[in-house]
Amino acid sequence: MPRIAYFGPQGTFTEQAALRFGSELVPVDTIQLAIASVRKGETEFACVPIENSVEGAVPATLDALVRDEPVVAVAETVLDVRFSVLVRPGTTEIKTIASHPHALAQVREWIADSLPGVTSIATSSTAAAAAAVERGEFDAAVTAPVAVHHYKLDEYATDVLDVADARTRFLLLRRPGSLPEPTGADRTSVVVTTPNRVGVLSELLTELALRGINLTGLESRPTKGKLGEYRFYIDVEGHIAEPRIGDALAALHRHSREIRFLGSFPKADHEPVEARNDEFAAAATWVDAVRKGERG
Ligand SMILES: O=C(O)C(=O)C[C@]1(C(=O)O)C=C[C@@H](O)C=C1
Known part of the structure; x- marks a missing residue:
């Protein structure tokens, strides 16, 4: 295994x-x-x-x-995602509540309404917060529901969440x-660092749009070098084995100072991706034939 x-x-x-x-x-x-x-x-x-x-x-x-x-x-x-708030058995007063910053951010309003005045403390993960509460470092932890089975803590509240359907x-x-086989419902992810010049991000996105590729995610993070220099994380629907995706990634390569492939894999929603693979294959066949002098 x-x-x-x-x-x-x-x-x-x-x-x-x-x-x-x-x-x-x-x-x-x-x-x-x-x-x-x-x-x-x-x-x-x-x-x-x-x-x-x-x-x-x-x-x-x-x-x-x-x-x-x-x-x-x-x-x-x-x-x-929905959270539980766990406390040591017998807890009567909550002054501190700990969790992963993403978890705290998702229950901010609940904390303000239900535990006004408590201090929120960031921990490395939701379960790390549960472990810290068990050790007596904080009074409450915002955790995954399963955490109650791993730590000697009680549920103070369950189904806690500011925004439904998180x-x-x-x-x-x-x-x-070797890459996962294409399934017709895939996602491809790359990260690119671009030269700092006018219009470069719009050029990248145009390369995708021209090939009918659906963008599902675009994030930027600083390169941690010069102030103002960013990397772009680009998620699209499709698999690198498909001609239009391969073509688009080659174009991104030409526009980038650095590019790193982060994978082509089946999407969790399994929703088929509308592709124009037949058109791309027919076009490639035509170019091939023209090159061989077989077609005009
Ligand atoms: O701390 C955890 O339990 C995690 O798995 C991390 C994480 C996150 O990074 O967003 C995962 C899901 C929840 O949104 C809160 C925290």
């Missing part, structure tokens, strides 16, 4: 996501360590959060994906190797 390092400790949302991909799970304390474990070959896979419907992209994941040796996504999954998307990463 291949092993999957995941953003832990036990009881995180990421553990729930990783369980959908396999059962040999290795908890590590940070997103960086999960991805490093794949880079070093300690585990074949890593499972990390990438995007939340309320709070947006997970910066720690975006940054770790461009550092060091390449890793690629081979699968994704989406979890419904969802988080997770990636399964591995070292570059």
Whole structure:
């Protein structure tokens, strides 16, 4: 059974996501360590959060994906997110509440209404907050519902969420190797660093639009070099094996100072992607024939 390092400790949302991909799970304390474990070959896979419907992209994941040796996504999954608030048995007063910053941001209004005046404290993950509450460091933790089974804590509140239907998307990463087969319902992800000149981002997006490619995500992160220099994370519908996607990525390569492929993999929603692959194949056949002098 291949092993999957995941953003832990036990009881995180990421553990729930990783369980959908396999059962040999290795908890590590940070997103960086999960991805490093794949880079070093300690585990074949890593499972990390990438995007939340309320709070947006997970910066720690975006940054770790461009550092060091390449890793690629081979699968994704989406979890419904709702939180529990856990306390030590017998707790009567809550002065501090801890969790992952993304989790705190998703229950900010609930905290203001239900626990006015408490101090919110950021921890490395939701489960790390539960562990800290168990040790007596804080009074309450905002966690995944399953965390109550891993820590000696009681439920103070369940189904806590400011925005209904919150969802988080997770990636399964591995070292570059053979790609997942195209399914007709795929996503492709790349990160590019562009030269700093007028119109470059619009040129990138035009390359996609011209080929009828649907953009599903666009994020920017600083390169951490010069102030004002950014990397763009681009998610599109389609698989690099499809001519129009391969063509578009080649065009992005021409416009970029650096480009890193982050994977082509089946979308979690399995919604078929409207593609114009027949037109692209017919066009390529025609060019081929013209080159051979067989067609005019
Ligand atoms: O701390 C966890 O439990 C995580 O898996 C991380 C994470 C996130 O990064 O967004 C995952 C889902 C929730 O939105 C809150 C936290």
